[in-house]
Amino acid sequence: MAAASPQAGKRSRGMRLAAACLCLSGVAPAAGQQDPAALVAQAERFLKTQTGGQPGAVSIQVKLPRTALPACSALDAFQPQGSRSIGKTTVGVRCLAPTRWTVYLPAQVSVIGSYVVTRQPLPANHILTAADLTLREGDLGSLPADVITDADALLGYRAVSGLAAGAPLRNALVRPPLAVQQGQTTRLVMSGPGFSVQSEGQALANASRGDRVRVKTRSGQVVSGIAHDDQQVVVAF
Incomplete structure (x- = not known):
């Protein structure tokens, strides 16, 4: 009887190895595991x-x-x-x-979704318009957690610092539109447990919605409160 060729032996061993791998891949967990x-x-x-x-x-x-x-x-x-x-x-x-x-x-x-990037370089404090923004598609999971996906929501926002062309826009890089402008007459709402009083003052700085800003009252006192839309500052006691 003729001896098996080396090639046949290799094929046989390969088949046995493949079968063993298949068996192992289908092995159920041990009892109790x-x-x-x-x-x-x-x-x-x-x-x-x-x-x-x-x-x-x-x-x-x-x-x-x-x-x-x-x-x-x-x-x-x-x-x-x-x-x-x-x-x-x-x-x-x-x-x-x-x-x-x-x-x-x-x-x-x-x-895999769309996120907002700049069309061209933008200077610090630039007010964002639709012409400044475009969408790019990519893996949002590989980008910072605060990357912005809605371009319309950014209209009127300000760039905190200079931005390069194609930069993904993040919440940390933009500020909401100004709610209170420095030097303008400001409506003060002073509130506390059981009372609310309104008066007027003058904002001592620009502030976006939610920022803390100082206001000089008519009597000359300086108070600090939270900026709201339409030149309003709320002071809580």
Whole structure:
């Protein structure tokens, strides 16, 4: 009988190795151990809920846990405080019964959508108009958390500092339109528990909505309050 060729032997060993890999990939968790696929599924469902309102197409990848865990009949997914719901993030999955444990799974959440960028370089304090802005498509998860996706919402805002052409616009880079202008007559609303008094004064600085600004009253007293639209400042006592 002729001996098998070296090539046939290699093919035979390769087939046995492939079969072994297939068998291992289908092996169920040992008795009493938690199915890692169930943990991933729980984390994915949680992230789908968290990203339901994102303005773009969402894709989610969650990595398997590195350690074996006791079987669980009640799983609960959450995110650690301060974690983003998109981009590179972490999802915690805890067991509530019959034993308590927690595992943290790395995840990558991509959101392909539009965000606002500048058409051309803009100087500091420039008032943004529609001609200054355009939309670009990309992965919002790879951008800062405060990137802006609505160009219309930026009209009338001011650039905090100079901006390069094509710069993604973020909340930290713009300020709302001026609500109070320096030197203008300002309506003061002084309020506290059980009272509210209105008077007039003069703003000592420019301020956007929500900024703290000082106002000189008619009597010459200087008070500090929060700027509101239409040249109004609210002073709380």
